[in-house]
Amino acid sequence: MNGNKIPYKMLSLDPFSSWLGIEILECEIGRCKVAMTIRKEMLNSMGKAHGGISYSLADTAFGFAANTHGKYAVSIETSINHIEALIEGDYLIAESVIENVKNKLGFNIIEVKRGDELVALFKGVVYRTSKNWEE
Template identity: 55%
Template sequence: MSKANDIVSQMMANDSFSQWLGVDVLEVREGYAQIKMTVREEMLNGHRVAHGGISFSLADSAFAFASNSHGQKAVSIETSINHIKPIFEGDELIATAEKESISKSLGQYIVRVTRGDELVGLFKGVVFRKQDNWLISD
């Protein structure tokens, strides 16, 4: 198992919210994470479309996995999302997070949330990179 996969496995084991979302990890490598989920009925708002917090939360989980995959613990300090298209019950969403830039103390990431080939959300996030490192199994 790679370092990045080991870190994400540790994170997912303690991440009750990503588990509730039904997140499946598709691919992880340093500075990159791709995850998916399917929108359920209890995730819909009064307009019968997915609550904006659902696509945001999926993107935020991918962001967390990608930004921690380097081995140094990272926590978000600023995030935003553009909701581009409505999302419906039964839609399978994929969030792909990629590092844009990284320094000793900050990292910037872009997360694209897609439904098939269609972009439905664009998330931007900045993390603070802490002095703590993840414990990696040999």
């Protein structure tokens, strides 16, 4: 399957990312940029976005980019630094670039931004299986 098409297929099969309202802005082999808007039901008891929201956006970008190389790829370790609090209505963009595919592991840092402002920094390790994405 064409690597550019894989993230669109993944999104169509992903009820959680769809519930979040994630949209694919740009996608090519080794790179995917996704975005979403924070809704009221995503807020915590302090009126800020739950930390899992920016984490999930970055994780989706990470997974989509990792799979553009044509092999099933799964995250095996991830972490995030929350830099700025987020509120309802914030529009977030996360971009993942995974260029090196020389071995089974891929390492990536994803910046989550609100406009030009860095709001979270996500780090991930992906494992590439031998299974190919098919049409």
